[in-house]
Amino acid sequence: MEILLSEIAEIVGGEVKGDVHQRIRDVAPFDVAHSDAITLAANPKFLKRIDTTDAGAVIVPPDFQASVQNLVLVENPQVAFAKIIKIFHPPLKPQPGISSKAHIGEEFTCGQDVSVAPFAAIGNNVTLGQRVTISSNVFIGDHVAIGDDVKIHPNVAILERCIVGNRVIIHAGTVVGSDGFGFAPDGETYYKIPHIGHVQIDDDVEIGALNAIDRGTFGKTWIQKGVKTDNLVHVAHNVTVGENSILIAQVGISGSVTIGKHAVLAGQAGVAGHLNIGDNAIIGPQAGVAKSVLSGEIVSGSAAMPHRIWLKLQRILPTLPELKKRLAEVEKKLRKYEDNL
Numbered sequence: 001m002e003i004l005l006s007e008i009a010e011i012v013g014g015e016v017k018g019d020v021h022q023r024i025r026d027v028a029p030f031d032v033a034h035s036d037a038i039t040l041a042a043n044p045k046f047l048k049r050i051d052t053t054d055a056g057a058v059i060v061p062p063d064f065q066a067s068v069q070n071l072v073l074v075e076n077p078q079v080a081f082a083k084i085i086k087i088f089h090p091p092l093k094p095q096p097g098i099s100s101k102a103h104i105g106e107e108f109t110c111g112q113d114v115s116v117a118p119f120a121a122i123g124n125n126v127t128l129g130q131r132v133t134i135s136s137n138v139f140i141g142d143h144v145a146i147g148d149d150v151k152i153h154p155n156v157a158i159l160e161r162c163i164v165g166n167r168v169i170i171h172a173g174t175v176v177g178s179d180g181f182g183f184a185p186d187g188e189t190y191y192k193i194p195h196i197g198h199v200q201i202d203d204d205v206e207i208g209a210l211n212a213i214d215r216g217t218f219g220k221t222w223i224q225k226g227v228k229t230d231n232l233v234h235v236a237h238n239v240t241v242g243e244n245s246i247l248i249a250q251v252g253i254s255g256s257v258t259i260g261k262h263a264v265l266a267g268q269a270g271v272a273g274h275l276n277i278g279d280n281a282i283i284g285p286q287a288g289v290a291k292s293v294l295s296g297e298i299v300s301g302s303a304a305m306p307h308r309i310w311l312k313l314q315r316i317l318p319t320l321p322e323l324k325k326r327l328a329e330v331e332k333k334l335r336k337y338e339d340n341l
Contacts, residue, residue: 001025001088005057008038009072011087012080014059018070022056027085030055038084042077059084094133102134111148129166141177147203159215165203171231173210176201180214180237180255193217195237202226208233208249217255230267242279260295270302284310 006020025036030046033039033055040059041047050058050067057070059077074080094115098104101118108122111130116122120138129148134140138152141160149167152158156170159177170176177199183190197216201223207213208231215221216238223235226244234252235241241253242261250268253259257271260279271277271289278295288302298307305313 003087005038005070005072008057008084008087009074012059012072012074012083014072014074014080015062016070016072017065018057022070024056025088027081027088028055038072040077040081042081094135105142123160135172153209161198162215163198163200165201165205165225167204168201169206170201171207171209171211174207174213175211176207176213177215178212180217182217182237182255197221197238199223202243211235214255224261236273248285 002023002025004020005016005022005024008024009016023036024038028034028037028039030039030041030053033053035054035056037055038057038059039053039055041050042059042061047060047064050069053069055069057072059072059074059081061077062073062075064071064073072080095117096113096115098114098116099118102116102120102122104122105124105126107125110128110132113131114128116134117136119136120134122134122140123142123144125143126140127145129146129150131149132146133151135152135154137155139157141158143161144158146164147166147168150164151169153170153172155173157175158164162177179195182193182195184193195215195217197219199213199215199221201207202225204226205223206228208229210231211229211233213221213223213235214237219238221235221238222240224241224243227241229247230249232250233247236253236255238256239253240258241247242259242263244261245259245263247265248267251265252270254271254273256274257277259277260281262279263277263281265283266285268286269283269289275289276292277283278293278297280296281293282298283289283293283304284298284300284307286302287300287304289299289304293299299305300307300310301313
């Protein structure tokens with residue numbers, strides 16, 4: 001495929017500085033791009049070295065000028081580059097239709113352009129929207145409803161009565177609607193608490209690989225519009241994850257937690273049950289959150305504490321051996337002083 005740089009700029013809403021007739025045939029990383037490829041330089045690390053790339057053109061922020069390269073200046077370089085990648089490497093189209101090797105239950109309904117791969121298993125009273133792709137070895141339980149333009153990758157399980165919105169992507173190995181971890185102590189044993197709720201995933205959500213999203217004990221576990229999760233994330237029963245929040249790898253959220261809009265939970269963060277995480281809050285990596293977090297607050301550490309205090313603590317920790325030594329010397333001098341008295 002070949003496209004002029006001027007055409008690329010028009011697609012992404014950018015401005016060309018340089019040769020508008022430069023022909024682009026591919027996208028590539030900054031350090032390995034060749035003369036007919038376009039690359040990205042969105043941060044100072046790459047902008048400082050922009051004239052060292054062999055790329056035919058570079059996507060840059062709109063206020064960047066200092067270069068002899070062919071540039072496409074655009075407000076959001078990363079988004080623009082993502083759009084350009086799709087031009088040269090469009091998603092593979094699934095095999096149309098429902099495979100004869102798939103199991104389809106009773107009272108199944110679907111829209112147009114649905115693809116169901118071999119060895120998928122779909123239960124009774126399932127509804128699929130239009131342009132839904134169901135990959136091999138996917139299990140969809142009874143009374144599940146799935147919207148339009150949804151892609152379900154291999155080995156995903158969506159259990160009974162769960163709801164999936166439009167333009168949702170669920171990656172391989174994820175389980176939606178498993179029972180929550182609920183057991184009532186009964187002497188020395190535990191009695192299982194039935195979980196009769198469901199999971200609701202709203203529009204434009206992307207769920208990473210090997211996630212576990214538990215159904216509500218009652219009511220629902222709710223993943224709201226625009227949420228993105230990384231791989232290996234656990235969302236327990238009756239959790240609400242607010243719109244456009246991000247859960248990064250190995251995050252664990254206990255039951256009945258409410259997370260606001262635009263929150264970020266960094267890798268391996270853990271949240272105790274029945275807490276509130278406010279809008280635009282940021283939870284640092286490996287943080288152990290034992291109390292609610294206010295909107296806009298940044299917390300780090302385990303147990304979590306205000307981020308500025310945590311930063312001070314990190315600066316002090318490496319000096320503790322020297323501080324201990326100095327403290328011992330002071331104590332020795334004090335004892336000598338007391339003996340002289």
